[in-house]
Amino acid sequence: MDAHLKETRVSGGIAYDGNFLKVHRDIIRLPDGKEVGREYIKHPGAVVILPVLDNGDVLLERQFRYPNDRVFIELPAGKLETDEDHLECAKRELLEETGYTATQWDFVCTIHNAIAYSDEFLDIYLARGLVAGKAQLDEGEFIETISMPLADMLDAVRTGAITDVKTIIGAFWLEKIQAGAWQPG
Known part of the structure; x- marks a missing residue:
């Protein structure tokens, strides 16, 4: 075809x-x-988490990204380990990076963020029923967690304060999900 x-x-x-x-x-x-x-570039793939707090705010991270020499606001995410179940990776990354666990998980979609030069894919998961805990950051990982209402997150996308593509796509998906226009997975 x-x-x-x-x-x-x-x-x-x-x-x-x-x-x-x-x-x-x-x-x-x-x-x-x-x-x-x-x-x-060959990449093992990754997961992205859309963590929504009980009050509707989105849990985000601030992290320095060396290639761009700046701090970015982004959704929690992480690389898949060899043969790792994608949902288990999402649960692991949410706990490691933020300290939170979630009682409800929904697959949202798969995105390919750099199709011209990489086979990388990211599976996006919606996490609700968040329970706070202690982050378990990897050695050499420095992350600050923040939260904001979805409207503020979308405004940060509009003004260029959020430029990370996985976070922008996640924000747009979450807007559609919360409006009832789209369903996860």
Whole structure:
């Protein structure tokens, strides 16, 4: 059905093999028969959590992100471990990063945030019935938790105070869910 668009791998391999990311460099054949290079990042995938407090506020994080040399406001998220169940990863990441657990979990959607150069995907989960606890941050991880009403979060997206794509998508999904227009999963 999509054969007229498909690119086919001819040869290639790993150009960089890091602890977290693997960069591949391949030669591919285009639909018109020409061969060109493609570089892309292999990523194990991740989860994003939309944690909603009982008062309706959204639990967020402030974290310094080195590649952009600044602190970002973002939703809790984390990388999948090898063969890890995605929901279990979401539960683990919420606890580790914020100290919270949740009594109700709903799958929302899967997003692909960098399709031009990575196979990374993120599964988004809605977490409700939050119970506060003590964060269990990983070594070298420094995170500040904050909360805000969804309206303030959406305003932060509008004004550019929130620019993280997973957080923006999460905010838009949550707006639709809370309005009753969309259902999780």
